[in-house]
Amino acid sequence: MRLSEVGRGRRVAVVNVADPRLRPQAARLGIQAGALLLIKVVVPHGPVVVQTGPVTVAVGRRLAAGIEVREAGLIVPPPT
Amino acid sequence: MVIALAGNPNVGKSVVFQALTGRYGEVSNFPGTTVSLSRGRMGSQVVVDTPGIYGLSRFTAEEGVAVEALRSADIIVNVVDARHLPRDLFLTLQLKELGRPLLVVLNMMDEIRRDHVYLNADGLQAALGVPVLKASAVRGEGIPELRRLLSGSGWAPPAPPAFWEELPPAVRHLDAMDRLLWREEDATLVGTLGSGPVPGQQEVVYTHRRRAADDLARRFFQLTGVTKWPERIDRVLMNPWTGLVVVAGLLFGLYESVGVLIADRLVSSAELALQSTWVPAVETTLAHVVTPGSFIFRLLAGEYGLLTNTVTYLLGLLLPLVTGFYLLLAVLEDSGYLPRLATLLDGWFLRLGLNGRAVIPLVLGFGCVTMATLTTRILSGERERKIATVLLAWTIPCSAQMGVITGLLAGLGSTYAVVFALTVLTLFVGVGTVLDRTLAGDPVPLLLDLPPLRLPRPINVFHKTRQQVTGFLREAAPLFLLGNLVIESGKLTGWLGWLERALSPLMTVWLRLPAGAASAFILGFIRRDFGTVALYQADLAPHQILTGAVTLTLFVPCMASTLVLFREQGVKSGLGIWLGSIALALLTGGMVARLAP
Known part of the structure; x- marks a missing residue:
C-alpha cells in the first residue's frame, strides 16, 4: 500500500521510502522505515499531511506515491 | 571565540540570538527566515545566527551557508524546540559528531505543558553527555544561565568522535566538518576529493542516527494528549x-x-x-x-x-x-x-x-x-x-x-x-x-x-x-x-x-x-x-x-x-x-x- 492511497485519520507504519534523493531528508524529519504516521489531511491531487510523533509534515503526492506503508491500526508506542 | 547558534528551522534561534546580543534578527513562523547569517557580540565573543537546518549537509543552498558558518565555530549552541524533540535530536546527534564543545538549549519550555508534552531534561543531559539547558527565549527564561555557561571557562574539547578512527588516511587531513560530510557522501566533497566512502554509507549513517534519536526521544519525551483545534483549522486551511x-x-x-x-x-x-x-x-x-x-x-x-x-x-x-x-x-x-x-x-x-x-x-x-x-x-x-x-x-x-x-x-x-x-x-x-x-x-x-x-x-x-x-x-x-x-x-x-x-x-x-x-x-x-x-x-x-x-x-x-x-x-x-x-x-x-x- 502506498502513502498516497491512505485516507485521513488512518495510522500506518512506513515500510520503505522509494525516492533516494529524498530518503535522507525524510529520515531527518522522522519519516523512515518503521516510523508510525497518522494521516491528518489529504489534499486532493496534492500533498498528504502526516504526523509523526509531535511533528507535522506535508509530503508531496509524488513522494507519497513512492512511500510504501502498511496498516498500523492502533499500535501505541511502548511505554517508557 | 565564535559562538554559533544551530538548530532546526523555526525553533527560536533568532530569539536566542537577540537575547544574547541585543540585536534583532528576523523572526517568523516558517522555515527559512534566516537565509543569511546574522552576527552580533556578547562581551568579547562573537555570536553567529545560522539558517535553520534539519541536518549538516548541503541539500539546499541555505544548508551550505549554515555548514560554512558552523565550520569555524568554537562553541556550538544547539537550540532545540522542546515540543519537537524527536525531530530535533537528529541534528543534535550529528552536531556531537563534530567533536566541538556543544550545548543544548531546550527552547519553548513554556509551551510544552499546553502541548501535552512530558520531557525529562536531566535524563537527556546524562544520556547526551553535554549540558542541556531549559529555556523560554521569548520570556527570557534560561538566558542568564546560558550567558553564564557561555562566558565561563571549562570548555574542554570533548572526546574525538569514534568514527574518526575508521577514516582512511587519505581524508585525515580534513577538518572536523569535512570529515563528517565525507563520511556521509556529501556530493561536493566526494567530487573534489575524487573518492568517497562505501556507496550507501549515507543511508546507513542516517538510519542509525535516526534510530538513536528516536530511542533517546522514547526514553525522555512523551506526548500525553492532543489538542483538537489546530487540527480542525488545518483541515479548513488545506482543503x-x-x-x-x-x-x-x-x-x-x-x-x-x-x-x-x-x-x-x-x-x-x-x-x-x-x-x-x-x-x-x-x-x-x-x-x-x-x-x-x-x-x-x-x-x-x-x-x-x-x-x-x-x-x-x-x-x-x-x-x-x-x-x-x-x-x-x-x-x-x-x-x-x-x-x-x-x-x-x-x-x-x-x-x-x-x-x-x-x-x-x-x-x-x-x-x-x-x-x-x-x-x-x-x-x-x-x-x-x-x-x-x-x-x-x-x-x-x-x-x-x-x-x-x-x-x-x-x-x-x-x-x-x-x-x-x-x-x-x-x-x-x-x-x-x-x-x-x-x-x-x-x-x-x-x-x-x-x-x-x-x-x-x-x-x-x-x-x-x-x-x-x-x-x-x-x-x-x-x-x-x-x-x-x-x-x-x-x-x-x-x-x-x-x-x-x-x-x-x-x-x-x-x-x-x-x-x-x-x-x-x-x-x-x-x-x-x-x-x-x-x-x-x-x-x-x-x-x-x-x-x-x-x-x-x-x-x-x-x-x-x-x-x-x-x-x-x-x-x-x-x-x-x-x-x-x-x-x-x-x-x-x-x-x-x-x-x-
Whole structure:
C-alpha cells in the first residue's frame, strides 16, 4: 500500500521510502522505515499531511506515491 | 571565540540570538527566515545566527551557508524546540559528531505543558553527555544561565568522535566538518576529493542516527494528549475549497485595507497635506538661498526634488503603503499560515516546475523582491531556484510598487484591478509553465515541516514591520536622490529630451502612452515603485494607467534586486533574466494597450 492511497485519520507504519534523493531528508524529519504516521489531511491531487510523533509534515503526492506503508491500526508506542 | 547558534528551522534561534546580543534578527513562523547569517557580540565573543537546518549537509543552498558558518565555530549552541524533540535530536546527534564543545538549549519550555508534552531534561543531559539547558527565549527564561555557561571557562574539547578512527588516511587531513560530510557522501566533497566512502554509507549513517534519536526521544519525551483545534483549522486551511476561500478572503482584505483604506483615503489626504503645506514652504524658503530654476534648486525642489517631492512620495505615499503591506505579511508569517498555503498550492505549483515550498519566496516577493530572491535559497535545487527567481523578477510587484498600483487602480474601479490581476497572473502561470517545459529535470517533490499554528505575537509583528520599514526607507531615500540626479542632469544636458524623443514611438505608438512616460521607465530602472509613482502625476486616462501599471510591474526589478539577481544567478543568466523582463514588459504592455477594455 502506498502513502498516497491512505485516507485521513488512518495510522500506518512506513515500510520503505522509494525516492533516494529524498530518503535522507525524510529520515531527518522522522519519516523512515518503521516510523508510525497518522494521516491528518489529504489534499486532493496534492500533498498528504502526516504526523509523526509531535511533528507535522506535508509530503508531496509524488513522494507519497513512492512511500510504501502498511496498516498500523492502533499500535501505541511502548511505554517508557 | 565564535559562538554559533544551530538548530532546526523555526525553533527560536533568532530569539536566542537577540537575547544574547541585543540585536534583532528576523523572526517568523516558517522555515527559512534566516537565509543569511546574522552576527552580533556578547562581551568579547562573537555570536553567529545560522539558517535553520534539519541536518549538516548541503541539500539546499541555505544548508551550505549554515555548514560554512558552523565550520569555524568554537562553541556550538544547539537550540532545540522542546515540543519537537524527536525531530530535533537528529541534528543534535550529528552536531556531537563534530567533536566541538556543544550545548543544548531546550527552547519553548513554556509551551510544552499546553502541548501535552512530558520531557525529562536531566535524563537527556546524562544520556547526551553535554549540558542541556531549559529555556523560554521569548520570556527570557534560561538566558542568564546560558550567558553564564557561555562566558565561563571549562570548555574542554570533548572526546574525538569514534568514527574518526575508521577514516582512511587519505581524508585525515580534513577538518572536523569535512570529515563528517565525507563520511556521509556529501556530493561536493566526494567530487573534489575524487573518492568517497562505501556507496550507501549515507543511508546507513542516517538510519542509525535516526534510530538513536528516536530511542533517546522514547526514553525522555512523551506526548500525553492532543489538542483538537489546530487540527480542525488545518483541515479548513488545506482543503481545496475552504482553503481557496481563505486565500480569496485574504486578497480581498489586502485590497480593502491597503488599497482602499490606506492608498485611497489615508495616502491621498497625507499627500495633499504635504503638497499644499510642506512643498510651497520649502520652495519659498529655498528661494532665499538658491536661485530658483538653477540646477541645485531643481535638485532640491524640482519635479523629483529631494526636499519636496522625495519627502512627499516617501513619507506621504510609499511609507503608509509599505507599512500596511509589511504589517499584513508579518501577521501571515508569524501565524504559520504560509506553510499551509504551500501545502494547498503544491499541486498547482508542480505544473510551474516548482513545489509548494516556492510559495514562501513568492509571497515574500510581495514584500520585497530583493529579500525574496535571497530566500530562494531554501528551494531544493538549481532548477527551482532559477524558475522562482525569474517569476520574482518578472511578475511579482514588491510592496512599494503594489501599494502604488493598488492606489492607482482603486481610483478607477474594480474592473481595472481585476484586469490587472488577471494579466499578471496569466503571465505568472505562462512563464512558469514555459520554464518547466524548457528547463531540463523535474520538480523535487514537496517535503515540508508544518510549524504549529499560533496567534501572531504583536511584539514580533511590530519588530518585523519596523525592521522592514526602516530597511525600506534607508534603501529608498538615497536611491530617490540618485533617480532625481539622473533625471535633472538629463534635463540639464538635454539627453533626457533626446531619449524621450528616441523612445517616443515606443511610448506613443506601441504603448499608447504620452512621450513623457519615458521618464517613468528611466526611474523604473532604479526602483520600480518610483516609476509607478511617476504615473501618479502624469494625468493619464484610465486605460493608460492600466497599460503603465502592467508594463512597470513586469519591467526590470529595482537596482537592489538586480544586484542580488546577478549575485545569485551569475552574470550571464542574470543578464538574460534582466533583459527578458524588458522584452516581456514591452510586449505585454503593447498588447494591454490594444486589447484591454
